[in-house]
Amino acid sequence: MARRSFHPGPHTTLFIVLLGGFALGWAIYMRYALVEQSSVGLACIGVETATCHTRALVIWLFGYSAFGITALVASIIQFIRPRVPIFVIGAMASAAGVVLYNNNLAALAAGILLISLDRPWRRAKA
Template structure:
C-alpha cells in the first residue's frame, strides 16, 4: 500500500496561514506595544487594568518558556502522529515563541513541523 505525506488541503492551508498570521501579529503587538515599552511598564506599577494583567501574564509565560515548550511538544506529537489540529497549535505556538523570547525551542519546533510535512499520514489504497 502506498502512503502519502501529510499535506493539508487548500482550505486547511488557508486556515493554517490565517491562524499562524494571527498568532504572529498578536505576539508582535504584545512584545513591541506592551512588553518592551517602558512607559507601559511604569504605568502598570500599582494599577490593575486588563492591559497590565495581560502584560504581566505574557511576561510570566515567556519567563517559563511556555510558548517554546508548547511549540516543541506539539511538533513532536505532529512528527509522530500527524494531524491538522496539532499542526495548527504547533504553528501558532512557534510563531508566538519566535517573537516572544522563546526562539530556541520555537525555532526547533518550526523545523520539526516542516519535516513533519514529509512524514506518512495515512494509508491510501493504490
C-alpha cells in the first residue's frame, strides 16, 4: 500500500496560512513599531507599561534566538513525524524568526518545513 505525502486539506491549509500570516504581521509590527523605534526605546526608560514589557520580552527572546531555535526544533520534529500542529508551530516561529533578527535559523527551518511536505504521512488515506 502506497503512502501519501503530508498534504493538509483545504481547510487546514487555510488555517495554516491564516496563523502564519498572523505571526508574520505580529513580527512586522513588533519590529518596525516597537523594537526599531528609538522614540519608543527612550519612552520606555523608567516606565512600566505593557508595551515596554512586551518590547523588552521580544528583545530578550531574539537575543537568545528563541524564534529561530523554536522554528528549527519544530521543523525537525515535523520532518521526522509529520503532524499539522507541529507544522503550524514551525511555520509561525519561522515567519516570526525571519522578521525578528533570527533569519539564519528560521530560514533553515522554513526549508526543512518545505521538504517535510514530501514525507509520508501516517494518517493519509491512500
